[in-house]
Amino acid sequence: MYKHSPSPYVLVLAGSASLAIAMGVGRFAFTPILPMMLHDGVLDLSRAGELATANYVGYLAGALAAMAVPRRWDHTFVIRVTLVSTVLLTALMAAPYAEAWVALRFLAGVASAIGFVFTSGWCLAQLSGTGSSIGSAIFTGPGAGITVSGLAASGMTILGLTGHAAWLVFAALSAIISAVIWRTFGRSSRPSDAYSVGTSTRASGKVPKSELPLFAIAYGLAGFGYIVTATYLPVSAKNSIPGSPLLTVFWPLFGVAAVVGSLLAARVKNSVDVRLHLIAAYLVQAVGVGLPVIWQDGFGLALSSVLVGLPFTAISFFAMNEVRRIRSSHHARYMGLLTAVFAIGQIVGPPAVGVIMGHVTSVDDGFDLALAVASIALVVGAAIYIAMILLFPSERAARRPGHTVRQN
Numbered sequence: 001m002y003k004h005s006p007s008p009y010v011l012v013l014a015g016s017a018s019l020a021i022a023m024g025v026g027r028f029a030f031t032p033i034l035p036m037m038l039h040d041g042v043l044d045l046s047r048a049g050e051l052a053t054a055n056y057v058g059y060l061a062g063a064l065a066a067m068a069v070p071r072r073w074d075h076t077f078v079i080r081v082t083l084v085s086t087v088l089l090t091a092l093m094a095a096p097y098a099e100a101w102v103a104l105r106f107l108a109g110v111a112s113a114i115g116f117v118f119t120s121g122w123c124l125a126q127l128s129g130t131g132s133s134i135g136s137a138i139f140t141g142p143g144a145g146i147t148v149s150g151l152a153a154s155g156m157t158i159l160g161l162t163g164h165a166a167w168l169v170f171a172a173l174s175a176i177i178s179a180v181i182w183r184t185f186g187r188s189s190r191p192s193d194a195y196s197v198g199t200s201t202r203a204s205g206k207v208p209k210s211e212l213p214l215f216a217i218a219y220g221l222a223g224f225g226y227i228v229t230a231t232y233l234p235v236s237a238k239n240s241i242p243g244s245p246l247l248t249v250f251w252p253l254f255g256v257a258a259v260v261g262s263l264l265a266a267r268v269k270n271s272v273d274v275r276l277h278l279i280a281a282y283l284v285q286a287v288g289v290g291l292p293v294i295w296q297d298g299f300g301l302a303l304s305s306v307l308v309g310l311p312f313t314a315i316s317f318f319a320m321n322e323v324r325r326i327r328s329s330h331h332a333r334y335m336g337l338l339t340a341v342f343a344i345g346q347i348v349g350p351p352a353v354g355v356i357m358g359h360v361t362s363v364d365d366g367f368d369l370a371l372a373v374a375s376i377a378l379v380v381g382a383a384i385y386i387a388m389i390l391l392f393p394s395e396r397a398a399r400r401p402g403h404t405v406r407q408n
Contacts, residue, residue: 006126006184008127010184011123011126011127011138011184012123012127012137012138013181014123014181014184014185015119015120015122015123015138015141016137016138016139016140016141016144017141017177017180017181018079018082018083018115018119018141018181018185019115019116019119019120019138019139019141019142019145020141020142020144020145020148020177021083021086021087021115021141021145021174021177021178022082022083022086022111022112022115022116022119022141023112023115023116023141023142023145023146024141024142024143024144024145024146024148024149024255025086025090025145025149025170025173025174026086026089026090026108026109026111026112026115027055027059027108027109027112028142028145028146028149029090029145029149029153029167029170030051030052030055030105031149031150031230031251032149032150032152032153032154032251033153033163033166033167033170034048035153035157036153036156036157036161036162036163036166037163039163040162040163040164042098042163042164043098043101047098049350050102051101051102051105052105052350053347053350054102054103054105054106054109055105055106055108055109055112056109056343056346056347057106057109057347058105058106058107058108058109058110058112058113059109059110059112059113059339059343059346060109060113060340060343060344060347061106061109061110061113062109062110062111062112062113062114062117062339063113063114063117063336063337063339063340063342063343064336064340065110065113065114065336066113066114066117066118066335066336066339067334067336067337067340068336069114069118069336075118075121075122076122076185076186078114078118079115079118079119079122079185080182080185082111082112082114082115082118082119083115083174083178083182084178085107085111086108086111086112086115086174087171087174087175087178088171089104089107089108089111090108090167090170090171090174091167091168091171092104093105093167094164094165094167094168094171096164113336113339113340113343116339117335117336117339119138120138120139120316120320120335121320121335122185123138124138124320124321137262137263137266138262138317139262139265139313139314139316139317140258140259140262140263140313141313142255142258142312142313143254143255143256143257143258143259143260143261143262143309143312143313144255144259145255146251146252146254146255146258147252147255147256147259148255149170149255150251150252150255151252152166152169152170152173153166154252156169211326211388211391211392212323212326212334212337214384214387214388215319215322215323215326215338215388216337216338216341217341217381217384218278218381218382218384218385218388219315219319219338219341219342219381220341220342220344220345221345221377221378221380221381221384222282222285222315222342222345222378222381223341223342223343223344223345223346223349224345224346224348224349224352224374224377225282225285225286225289225345225374225375225377225378225381226285226289226308226312226374227345227346227349227350227374228289228349228350228352228353228370228371228373228374229288229289229304229308229371229374230254230308249302250301250302250305251305253302253305253306253309254305254306254308254309254312255309256309257305257306257307257308257309257310257312258309258310258312258313259313260310261281261309261310261311261312261313261314262313262314262317264310264314265277265313265314265317265318273389274318274321274322274325275322275385275388275389276385276389277314277318278315278318278319278322278382278385279382279385279386281310281311281314281315281318282311282315282378282379282381282382282385283378283379283382284307284310284311285307285308285310285311285312285315285378286375286376286378286379286382287307287375288303288304288305288306288307288308288309288310289304289308289371289374289375289378290371290372290374290375291303291304291307292304292367292368292371293368293371293372293375319338320335320338323335323337323338349374352370352373353366353367353370356369356370356373
């Protein structure tokens with residue numbers, strides 16, 4: 001028999017910290033450490049691209065693995081395994097065995113995706129039974145992880161530390177945070193399907209088979225749209241404002257904006273169709289992605305970082321809640337599906353930029369075209385949600401008392 005779950009605030013803090021480790025360290029710590037490793041001479045840009053790609057592919061593999069995890073498995077056990085794995089894989093990146101780094105980054109991507117799916121699914125399920133409206137706050141984790149890792153790496157660079165030391169520092173921080181939140185993810189908590197968001201909101205009680213595939217495609221377009229900016233904004237900024245002290249600001253600024261966006265998402269009205277929130281988030285991000293095409297000074301790039309970062313984790317929060325409505329049981333499987341499609345969008349992004357660069361004569365023109373394509377992809381994603389609202393209208397307002405769909 002399961003005991004009562006921890007308080008909503010404890011759940012939010014633990015969930016946010018878990019996502020900070022899974023995403024902020026497992027996925028994104030490589031970005032601020034990369035300049036240090038380049039300076040150390042332990043890898044070049046070509047090798048760095050291989051490591052980044054390995055992590056993206058690992059993230060896809062992890063999302064697919066999350067879909068295959070048996071329903072009977074205790075989800076908190078899976079979360080604990082991903083925490084330990086991320087700590088160990090991060091520490092091993094400090095080892096002087098460059099031939100193992102691709103494998104380590106791949107496995108870190110696997111752990112990151114599984115940690116994201118099970119942490120978000122379990123925490124949202126626990127919170128849905130409390131009446132709390134702070135569910136989106138767990139998605140401050142990735143943004144907080146990005147911000148802290150970026151600032152920490154900048155500080156270590158100033159102190160003259162090596163990339164080797166940076167990996168060990170991030171591993172130690174992750175271990176300490178994991179120890180603090182360890183007890184929250186105990187077997188005494190309810191399973192992630194204990195609280196259902198309900199069945200279909202359709203009058204017929206059946207969900208059209210085409211709804212989830214359309215939703216997944218739209219979510220995958222968000223992966224493609226943001227990754228182009230996240231990957232190439234520093235390079236574009238260096239070309240636009242060479243030598244500027246602002247060059248180290250954009251990545252932490254992106255993280256801060258992501259935290260703010262998650263907190264703002266907690267204040268949206270529960271009675272409004274979640275797809276409307278997704279449309280707004282996609283359009284804001286589309287503006288942010290396309291902004292450097294026409295505004296290339298420091299302020300324009302800073303504003304771009306903010307507009308791309310604000311909806312970054314809010315989109316995940318809205319999408320994960322919506323898929324729990326579309327598929328009211330075995331949430332992890334369908335959250336894994338969305339995460340896998342999102343990962344495919346991320347994997348496609350950098351090669352697409354490479355193809356574009358091969359067909360233009362100027363690097364600046366290539367970046368502009370790539371950002372324009374990414375911005376259009378986000379607009380298309382928003383258009384898909386509009387079509388879904390027309391094709392599959394929600395009936396939340398018409399539902400019987402006691403069956404309200406909560407967004408937490």
